[in-house]
Amino acid sequence: MSADTGANPALTTPPRTSRRTRALALGVLASGMLMIVLDGSIVTVAMPAIQDDLGFSPAGLSWVVNAYLIAFGSLLLLAGRLGDLLGRKRMFLAGTGVFTAASLLAGAATSPAVLIAARFLQGVGSAMAAAVSLGILVTLFTEHGERARAIAVFSFTGAAGASIGQVVGGLLTDALSWHWIFFINLPIGLAALALAVRVLPGDVLPAGRGTGKSTGRGTGRGRGLAAGADVIGALLITAGLMLGIYTVVKVEQYDWVSAHTLGLGAVALALIGAFVARQATAGTPLLPLRIFRSRNVVGANVVQMLMVAALFSFQIILALHLQRVLGYDAAETGLAMLPAAVVIGAVSLGVSARLNARFGERNVLLTGLLLLITLLVLLSRVPADADYATDLLPLMLLAAGFGLALPALTSLGMSGAGEADAGLVSGLFNTAQQIGGAVGVAVLSTLAASRSESLLADGASGAAALTGGYHLAFGVGAGLLVSAFVVAFVVLRPRTR
Numbered sequence: 001m002s003a004d005t006g007a008n009p010a011l012t013t014p015p016r017t018s019r020r021t022r023a024l025a026l027g028v029l030a031s032g033m034l035m036i037v038l039d040g041s042i043v044t045v046a047m048p049a050i051q052d053d054l055g056f057s058p059a060g061l062s063w064v065v066n067a068y069l070i071a072f073g074s075l076l077l078l079a080g081r082l083g084d085l086l087g088r089k090r091m092f093l094a095g096t097g098v099f100t101a102a103s104l105l106a107g108a109a110t111s112p113a114v115l116i117a118a119r120f121l122q123g124v125g126s127a128m129a130a131a132v133s134l135g136i137l138v139t140l141f142t143e144h145g146e147r148a149r150a151i152a153v154f155s156f157t158g159a160a161g162a163s164i165g166q167v168v169g170g171l172l173t174d175a176l177s178w179h180w181i182f183f184i185n186l187p188i189g190l191a192a193l194a195l196a197v198r199v200l201p202g203d204v205l206p207a208g209r210g211t212g213k214s215t216g217r218g219t220g221r222g223r224g225l226a227a228g229a230d231v232i233g234a235l236l237i238t239a240g241l242m243l244g245i246y247t248v249v250k251v252e253q254y255d256w257v258s259a260h261t262l263g264l265g266a267v268a269l270a271l272i273g274a275f276v277a278r279q280a281t282a283g284t285p286l287l288p289l290r291i292f293r294s295r296n297v298v299g300a301n302v303v304q305m306l307m308v309a310a311l312f313s314f315q316i317i318l319a320l321h322l323q324r325v326l327g328y329d330a331a332e333t334g335l336a337m338l339p340a341a342v343v344i345g346a347v348s349l350g351v352s353a354r355l356n357a358r359f360g361e362r363n364v365l366l367t368g369l370l371l372l373i374t375l376l377v378l379l380s381r382v383p384a385d386a387d388y389a390t391d392l393l394p395l396m397l398l399a400a401g402f403g404l405a406l407p408a409l410t411s412l413g414m415s416g417a418g419e420a421d422a423g424l425v426s427g428l429f430n431t432a433q434q435i436g437g438a439v440g441v442a443v444l445s446t447l448a449a450s451r452s453e454s455l456l457a458d459g460a461s462g463a464a465a466l467t468g469g470y471h472l473a474f475g476v477g478a479g480l481l482v483s484a485f486v487v488a489f490v491v492l493r494p495r496t497r
Helices: 019-044 045-053 061-085 088-107 112-140 144-175 185-199 233-249 259-281 289-293 295-325 330-350 351-360 363-379 388-413 424-457 462-491
Strands: none
Touching: 019 088, 019 144, 019 185, 045 088, 045 112, 045 144, 045 185, 061 088, 061 112, 061 233, 061 424, 088 185, 088 259, 112 351, 144 295, 144 330, 144 351, 144 388, 144 462, 185 363, 233 351, 233 424, 259 289, 289 295, 289 424, 295 330, 295 351, 295 363, 295 462, 330 351, 330 388, 351 363, 351 388, 363 388, 363 462, 424 462
16 A cells, blocks of 8 residues: 555546535535534433333334434445445535425324334435535535635534533433424425525536537536446445444443354354455456555554544543533533533644644544543543543643544545545545444443443442543553544544655
């Protein structure tokens, strides 16, 4: 694998658009991503209200989250490739439309079955829009400094959106009802659609592809399905990812070494293995294996999975500690996490682009990872009777590591994306994020619960037992971040300007 030098210069890129149009397009892409991220976190604080109103069983309630995760995570790679073939603008518009319509259905749901179906459709729409967003961004912002600033804005929506979602979810549920956590997506989605039609660039056919020559202007079309219509490959990877994510999200119910988990996990791995073998021989592969010749693409995706898995302990385990141990309600928990979002925003939007330009994305990423390792190590020592002002609030400053790491990692992960494959690389990067998140939820929550049960059996109080379980999750998360740091240091290479 060789070091990355950025997008392939042999590929045709869209003509230069005005600064105002690019700014509006960035606003559309960031708004779409914020809507998706908010939806992921806003639902968690409304789960008790949803259960009470619709009569969900405890097992059935988990599918309000699982239905979304399975659809979203399993379709990202396919949606990214289809965006390259059919047009990334078209895919973004279709995905945003599906997500918005599904949000209306979810908000109006009067039964568990309707809500779960709507959540699955939300996951489909989210995958379609999210998979191509970074691909549109990197082909729209071609100048290095401008691209770095755009990625910083885009990364901020992902890093801080979860914290903002907890605040908004708590306020909407308490002030109105759980229905409004879905209805709030309607004006955002409709505004994004109206603006996206005008400002997002159409796709340009690369030279030698599709029509045989570059058109020189955005057409809104991709290269056509004939350029990569690997139907068998699409079925294999979608089924493999869907089954794999289902296996992971159900591990709390069946345990890691149960016949259910091991059997389904083996089938999922076999499907993914068959997909890889198919891509090595297919005439028009869905995922050309040449993409993995890039050290930065491979390394960034591995770091992404490890980092997202670890940071579940900050975003979710810390929120559980605030609620179950310190007695915070949903709105108070969101407000307690808000300083982290402010710090992340200040770093992402204020200095990350300049730091990446001066010191290089790899060095900034390594610095961010060190801050996050320190954050989780310190959280693993927070006492059960912690005082927020003295024990937790100072640690929120270390969340600056998010603001440093995510924009740098996104730049590195997309550094091998040319015009022809930008949607695919974007989908791959987002898929790694979802797999990391699903594994983080399953592993860390299982370890925390097991440790808490053991402490309770030994006679510890409820608060002490919960805190002990959370400490273990924070410690394991820190270990995952150490692994991410090692991979980043060994595999990633500075990008040449």
